[in-house]
Every structure is written in structure tokens, then in C-alpha cells.
Amino acid sequence: KAGVTQTPRYLIKTRGQQVTLSCSPISGHRSVSWYQQTPGQGLQFLFEYFSETQRNKGNFPGRFSGRQFSNSRSEMNVSTLELGDSALYLCASSLTAGESIQYFGAGTRLSVL
Amino acid sequence: QKEVEQNSGPLSVPEGAIASLNCTYSDRGSQSFFWYRQYSGKSPELIMSIYSNGDKEDGRFTAQLNKASQYVSLLIRDSQPSDSATYLCAVTSYSGGYQKVTFGTGTKLQVIP
Numbered sequence: 035k036a037g038v039t040q041t042p043r044y045l046i047k048t049r050g051q052q053v054t055l056s057c058s059p060i061s062g063h064r065s066v067s068w069y070q071q072t073p074g075q076g077l078q079f080l081f082e083y084f085s086e087t088q089r090n091k092g093n094f095p096g097r098f099s100g101r102q103f104s105n106s107r108s109e110m111n112v113s114t115l116e117l118g119d120s121a122l123y124l125c126a127s128s129l130t131a132g133e134s135i136q137y138f139g140a141g142t143r144l145s146v147l
Numbered sequence: 148q149k150e151v152e153q154n155s156g157p158l159s160v161p162e163g164a165i166a167s168l169n170c171t172y173s174d175r176g177s178q179s180f181f182w183y184r185q186y187s188g189k190s191p192e193l194i195m196s197i198y199s200n201g202d203k204e205d206g207r208f209t210a211q212l213n214k215a216s217q218y219v220s221l222l223i224r225d226s227q228p229s230d231s232a233t234y235l236c237a238v239t240s241y242s243g244g245y246q247k248v249t250f251g252t253g254t255k256l257q258v259i260p
Contacts, residue, residue, distance in 0.1 A: 067248075076252030077191070077235065082245075090245040124190055132246035134179045134239045138190035 036061065038127050038139035046145045052113040055142045059106050059127030065089075066108040067136060068100060071122040080123075083108050084131035112144075120146045150174060151238050153251035161259050166223040168254050170236030173217065180212055180219045181237040185253065191235055195221060226258045 039058040047053050059066050068080040079092035083102035100110040106127075112119055122143050126136035151172045160166045168182075179198050183191035197203045197210040197219065209222040219238075223230055236251040 069250075074252075077250035079247065079249070090243075090247055134181065134237075134246070134248060135193060135196065136248070138192070140190050 038125055038137055040123075040125050040139035040142050042142060043140065044143045044145075046147065047115050048147050049115055049117060051115050052111065053115060053144060055110045055112075055123055055125075055144075057108045057110070057125030057127075057139060059108070059125075060137055063127040063129055063137075064106050065128045065131050065133055066102060066106065067126045067128070068108070068110050069124045069126065070094075071124055071141070072120075077124070080110065082131065089131050115146045117146050120144060149251075150249045151236055151251040153234075153236050153254045155252060156255040157257050158254055159257045159259055160226050162226060162228060164226050166226045166230065166256055166258070168221040168223075168234050168236075168256065170219045170221075170238075170251055171217055172219070172236075172238045172249075174238070174240045175214075175217065177214075177217075177238045177240040179239040180210070181239075181248075182208075182210060182221045183235040183237060183250075185233045185235060187232070223256075226256075228258045228260050231256055231258045 041056045065084045067082040069077045082090040086102045097113045102108045122141045124141045125139045128136045182195040184194045185191040195210040197212045203210045207224045211220045233253040233255045235253045
């Protein structure tokens with residue numbers, strides 16, 4: 035069974051640009067959560083999607099948005115990038131919404147210059 | 148006060164010793180508790196879950212939960228150099244009608260050969 039797939043693995047952008055990250059969950063998993071990981075703040079929850087609906091949202095500005103498609107694949111978008119958005123963005127999939135046990139993808143390393 | 152707190156370390160132990168990793172949480176209503184292991188440059192992977200007070204053993208790993216003290220720990224017996232990683236404590240609780248998972252910032256463990 036394939037794991038969680040995130041693309042791209044690495045991205046370099048400049049301030050003010052926007053970026054879209056993609057996540058394909060484990061087959062049969064319908065919930066996708068996104069996290070931002072930085073050395074100082076650790077893993078911070080961005081949002082969770084289930085059945086194409088955002089179920090929960092963390093404390094991030096509106097520049098961070100996401101969506102989920104009917105095949106459970108999810109995308110995360112960050113607009114007007116800031117230097118502080120440089121981080122590892124992790125996607126995690128689980129069977130259902132609010133499922134505690136999550137399986138993480140390898141992440142997308144975003145560098146904003 | 149952070150919702151989930153861990154000592155960032157690094158915690159250094161000699162090979163063969165017991166490593167003790169600690170985590171405290173602030174929400175008394177928290178229901179589920181998890182330990183994830185994250186190797187450098189890799190994504191987190193679930194290694195232990197615990198839901199009720201007491202100890203839960205799995206191989207060389209033992210998770211301990213004390214809800215009255217809002218404290219969860221992970222013991223690693225016979226520590227090996229391959230155990231060197233960052234260990235993330237995760238706690239689930241309800242917020243705004245949704246179950247959410249909150250991660251600590253992680254404790255870096257170094258096992259010295």
C-alpha cells in the first residue's frame with residue numbers, strides 16, 4: 035500500500051509569490067491534515083479536510099488556505115509569501131475526520147528568499 | 148503556557164541505558180496520547196499510543212500516563228544508537244466541537260555508542 039505522497043519535495047520562492055503544495059493520502063484514507071514545522075515552533079496544525087470540507091483550522095492567517103478533492107487528494111496554498119513561511123510542510127492522512135492516529139508524508143521543504 | 152510541553156534536549160544517554168522522555172499537557176479533558184519518532188530530515192512516525200492511566204509496553208518502549216498530573220512519558224530500554232531521533236508527544240482534545248491533535252516541540256535524543 036502506497037504511503038502519503040507530497041509534491042514537490044523542495045521549493046524555493048521569493049517574498050510576495052504564492053505557492054501550492056499537493057498531498058495524496060493513503061488509499062482509503064479520507065482525512066488530510068496539514069502541519070507547518072519549524073525549529074522554534076515545532077509542529078503546528080494548519081487545517082484538516084474530510085470529504086472535501088474543512089473540518090478544523092489552526093491559528094494561521096488567511097494567506098494559508100487549502101482544499102480537498104473528491105479523490106481525497108488535498109492542496110495547500112500560501113499567498114503573498116513571507117520570509118517566516120520558510121518551513122517544512124507536512125501532510126498527514128487518516129481514515130476519518132478527527133482520527134488521532136495519523137500517517138505523515140515526507141513533507142515539502144519551502145524556502146522563501 | 149504551551150498546550151503540550153517537552154524539554155527540547157538534547158537528552159544524551161549511553162548505549163544500553165534507559166532513556167526517559169517526558170511531556171506535560173494543559174488540557175485536563177485530553178483523551179488520547181501519542182509518541183512519534185522523527186529522524187533528522189524525515190517525517191514523524193507513530194511509535195506508541197496510550198489512552199488510560201498506567202503503563203503500556205511495546206517491545207523496548209513503555210508509555211506511562213498520569214492524567215491527574217497531566218503527564219505522559221516514554222521510556223526506551225536498552226537504548227540503541229538507532230534510537231537517536233527527535234521524539235514528539237501528541238495529545239488529542241476537543242476544541243470547538245472538533246477533535247484536534249496538538250504536538251509538543253519534541254525532545255532530541257542522542258544515544259552515545
